[in-house]
Amino acid sequence: MTENKNEFKGDVELVTKGGEFDIVIEEGLVKDCQNFDTAVLLSLFGGNCGDINGKEKETWWGNLIPETKEEERIQSEFGCMSKALPITSSNLQKACEAAKRDVSWIKDEAGADKIEAQLSATNAQRVQLEIDIQKDAATIAGGIYETQWQEAVR
Numbered sequence: 439m440t441e442n443k444n445e446f447k448g449d450v451e452l453v454t455k456g457g458e459f460d461i462v463i464e465e466g467l468v469k470d471c472q473n474f475d476t477a478v479l480l481s482l483f484g485g486n487c488g489d490i491n492g493k494e495k496e497t498w499w500g501n502l503i504p505e506t507k508e509e510e511r512i513q514s515e516f517g518c519m520s521k522a523l524p525i526t527s528s529n530l531q532k533a534c535e536a537a538k539r540d541v542s543w544i545k546d547e548a549g550a551d552k553i554e555a556q557l558s559a560t561n562a563q564r565v566q567l568e569i570d571i572q573k574d575a576a577t578i579a580g581g582i583y584e585t586q587w588q589e590a591v592r
Contacts, residue, residue, distance in 0.1 A: 450470065520588055524589055551574070
């Protein structure tokens, strides 16, 4: 049985290179993501820093979809920390823990049993975050994300 490329399943597949995110196009069609990689990207970088109270004008648009469950809301604590805090070793540790919290929902949704994260500065303005989400000792999602630490360039 062949896969029907016109039948969309999952999220839009996103890839990241150098801190930029692109939609994957394959054979002229938007490719769908069959795993949790796009969901990880959105969890880490897709929220709105002003969304601390769930107010309609302060939240990420995806949180406003009526069927969105509370546990599916995205705030991206990691992304917000990189925009608000100076780049120090202490803040990198805090941001790494925030990244783990941002993707912790995958434990319930996909049965992941281990989430590992490492965050390091690659220079005075950029960081590299490595996320590895595992189920039964096999990686089911994650990746390496290099991004600009926004507060470092102000």
